[in-house]
Amino acid sequence: GQSLEQPSEVTAVEGAIVQINCTYQTSGFYGLSWYQQHDGGAPTFLSYNALDGLEETGRFSSFLSRSDSYGYLLLQELQMKDSASYFCAVRDRAAGNKLTFGGGTRVLVKP
Amino acid sequence: NAGVTQTPKFRVLKTGQSMTLLCAQDMNHEYMYWYRQDPGMGLRLIHYSVGEGTTAKGEVPDGYNVSRLKKQNFLLGLESAAPSQTSVYFCASSMTSGELLSTDTQYFGPGTRLTVL
Numbered sequence: 001g002q003s004l005e006q007p008s009e010v011t012a013v014e015g016a017i018v019q020i021n022c023t024y025q026t027s028g029f030y031g032l033s034w035y036q037q038h039d040g041g042a043p044t045f046l047s048y049n050a051l052d053g054l055e056e057t058g059r060f061s062s063f064l065s066r067s068d069s070y071g072y073l074l075l076q077e078l079q080m081k082d083s084a085s086y087f088c089a090v091r092d093r094a095a096g097n098k099l100t101f102g103g104g105t106r107v108l109v110k111p
Numbered sequence: 112n113a114g115v116t117q118t119p120k121f122r123v124l125k126t127g128q129s130m131t132l133l134c135a136q137d138m139n140h141e142y143m144y145w146y147r148q149d150p151g152m153g154l155r156l157i158h159y160s161v162g163e164g165t166t167a168k169g170e171v172p173d174g175y176n177v178s179r180l181k182k183q184n185f186l187l188g189l190e191s192a193a194p195s196q197t198s199v200y201f202c203a204s205s206m207t208s209g210e211l212l213s214t215d216t217q218y219f220g221p222g223t224r225l226t227v228l
Contacts, residue, residue, distance in 0.1 A: 031214075031215075033214070033216075041221075042201060042219040042220060042221050042222055043154065043201070043203075043217075043219050044219070045214070045216040045217065045218075048214040048215075048216070087153055087154070091215065098144065098156055098159050098169065099144075099156070099217060100156070100170075101153040101154045101155075102153055103152055103153045104151075104152070104153050106151075
């Protein structure tokens, strides 16, 4: 099966940088995804890493180390609208490419 | 395009009642999924489908049934609702190539908030 660990909560001020770590155990790793979810809303896709290294998309970057079964999401120049929950998820190549999600990290941005 | 839609948005049931949640997508996606999300927790996969006429169990399938009679629709049924099924239910779909570098992004519906008394 799959399991993922990520911190439950992070608090930071506007303009700061936040790193959300995710460690995983999986039998059929295919890639690590990140999703954002605002309170009361639906998860939305942020980024995906299949290979080692850093992927940058605007203020957000995601990193993967397959050998360490570890990844992180980096949020730069934090804005109030970045207050949300962030989930890492692994794809299981053996079963419909279904995702297994971590418990989520709640990010609170303060003025 | 509407993307992924879910009906109803809210529902209150009494223990033992049954209901069906409907998910529809207009993106011609092959794969569809049903998740539940309990307060302060991540999403857990209930059932999924890799194509019309196929379904498979996820992590927490007990107490639920699904059907995928048409490619664009994925139905989730609760035959005899229990208070433990109080949750927010999300449907998602993806078009997957199954290749390593493909993101296979899942697109989520707005959710159904279900309370079982």
